[in-house]
Amino acid sequence: MAKNIKSRAEDYAQWYLDVIKAAQLADYSPVRGCMVIRPEGYAMWEAIQRDLDRRFKETGHVNAYFPLLIPQSFLTKEAQHIEGFAMECAVVTHSKLEKGKDGKLAPGGELEEPLIIRPTSETVIGHMYAQWIQSYRDLPVLINQWCNVMRWELRTRLFLRTAEFLWQEGHTAHETGEDAQSETMKMLEVYRSFAEDVLAIPVVKGRKTESEKFAGADTTYTIEGLMQDGKALQCGTSHNLGQNFAKAFDIKFLGRDQKIAHCHTTSWGVSTRMIGALIMAHSDDDGLVLPPRVAQNLVAIVPIYKTDEEKAKVAAFIDRTVKALVGEDEFAAASERNSRDEIRSYFFDKITHQRVVVDWRDARPGDKQFHWEQRGVPFRFEVGPRDVEQGALMVKRRLDRAKEVVKVDAISGEWLRGKLAEVQKLMFEKNLKYRHDNTHEAHSYDELKKLIAEKGGFVRCYFKQDKAAEAKIKEETKATVRCIPLDTDLKRGKCIYSGADDAQQVLFAVAY
C-alpha cells in the first residue's frame, strides 16, 4: 500500500491529486488556476499528440498556427459565441510596464482596443478564412492547430479544468452542409477510435442537447467517458458550426452555380483534460497506471545485488535482456548516452521514443519498485542473483500485479510487443465492463433520481429535450444530459419527465 497516496474509497478527490503528485505529472503554478506540466505528464500529452496528429493527417488535415491574441471586437461578431465565452476571457489592455510616481511598476500604454487571449480560435480563423476562400475550388479548407488557450475558470482542478490548457483545434470550411456534417462525424469517429484504441477508455458517441452545446454551434457532438467515481467526463467535442461563423466573418465563395454562398464550417478539439481522463480511468490506490500505448517507459528493470561480484553478474544478465528487447544497435547507441550509474534508457520504439529503462541508481530495490509503480510503467522486471542462476527473470505487470518468471531465452522485442498489446486490451476491456456495470436504465423521474443518488454512473432513459427541465433536473439531482447517444438516435419513447411520447434516448450522469 502506497503511503503517500490516499485510497479512492477514503477520498477520491485527494487520491486524484496524490496520484498526480506521486507520479510527478504536474505542479501548481504561482498563478492561480494555472499548472506546470512536468516531464512525466508532458510525455503523456506528447503520446496523445503523436497519435492524434497522425490521424488528422491521415484524414487530410494540415497544421498551422494562429495567434494568441484576438481583437476584442472579433468575439462580439457571433452573438451566441460572445455569450458563451465573455465571462471567462482574459483581457489584455496595456502594452507595457512603467515606473509610477511611487517608483513601483504599473501597466502603461493603454491599448486603443483591448485584446483577448484566445479562449478558442473560431473568430481569428474565421477572419483569415474569409480572406483565403474565394471560390468553391478553394474548398474544403482542413486546418488544425496545436496550441494553448485560456479560460479564466474560477474553480480549477489539475488537468480537468485549468485556466490555461493545451489542446488542438481543428477548423474546417466546406461547400455544403452535407460536407460539413460528414467532416464533423468523421472527426468524432477519429476521437472515438483514438480514445478506445490508444487511451483504452471506452466512450459513448453522442449529440449534445441545446443547453450543453458549444456557444455558436448548430450541433455539438461529444465522446463521453465514465470515470471510476461514477462521474462522466467529456473527452472531446466536434461541432458543426453551420453558417454561423461564415456569416459573422463573411466567409463566402463563388459556387459552381455562379452564386455567392456562405461556407459551412466545423471545429473539433481535445485538450489536456484527456490526461485527467487517463489518470482517473485507469489508476489504482498504488498510483498511476498507464496504457502501454501512452506510456513513455514500457519496462523498468530493477537490479538486485549485494556485492560487487553479484552486481557484475546481474549487470551482464540485464544487458543480455535489454539487447534481446531493443537489439544490438540500439544497445550500443544507448550505451553512449548512458554513461553514468543512474537510470539508463534504451529506445524500444525509435518512432514513438518509448523506452526500456534500467534503474542503476544507488537506492534500495524496494524504493525503486515503488518509484516505477507509481509512475504507471506497464512492466517491471526484477533481476537478482537467484534469477541469473536460473537464467530467468521476474516479470511484474502493473495493471494487476500479475507475476511471472520468464526465461531470458524467451525474451525478444516481439515477445514484449505481445505482452504490451495484451495489457492494452485488458485495460480497455476492464473499463468497458466497468461502464457496462455502471450504466442503468430509468423508466421514471423518481428512478432517475434514485439511480443517480445511489449508484452514479450513466443512466439511460427517454427524455424530451427542454432547457427548463434540464436545469430543474440538474438542480435536483446534479446530473445533466451527457448526450443523446448516436447508436440509439432514432429510438423514440415516453419522456420520464414530461410524459411526451416522442422523447429520445439520452444518457444522464453527474459530470466533471
Add this chain to the structure above:
RNA sequence: CGGGGCGUAGCUCAGCCUGGUAGAGCACCACGUUUGGGACGUGGGGGCCGCAGGUUCAAAUCCUGUCGCCCCGACCA
C-alpha cells in the same frame, strides 16, 4: 462571485488561548552499516511565522487591514 476553513522549513503540521532567542516528523546533503516491496545510525543544511500597519520594553502569538490557498455553491473543454 457568495458561505466556511487555513496561511509557521520543500511537504504535513505543533506552538498562538495565557507575548519573552523558531519546533517535530517526513523530505534533502555527507559518511557508515544495509539492500528480493518504502532500512538504520551519526552528523549537517534549510524559516522576514503570507504581507502591511498598530499595541508593547518585547509580537508567530494581541488588534486592524490586505493578499493568497483549500472546501462547499453559481459558471465551465
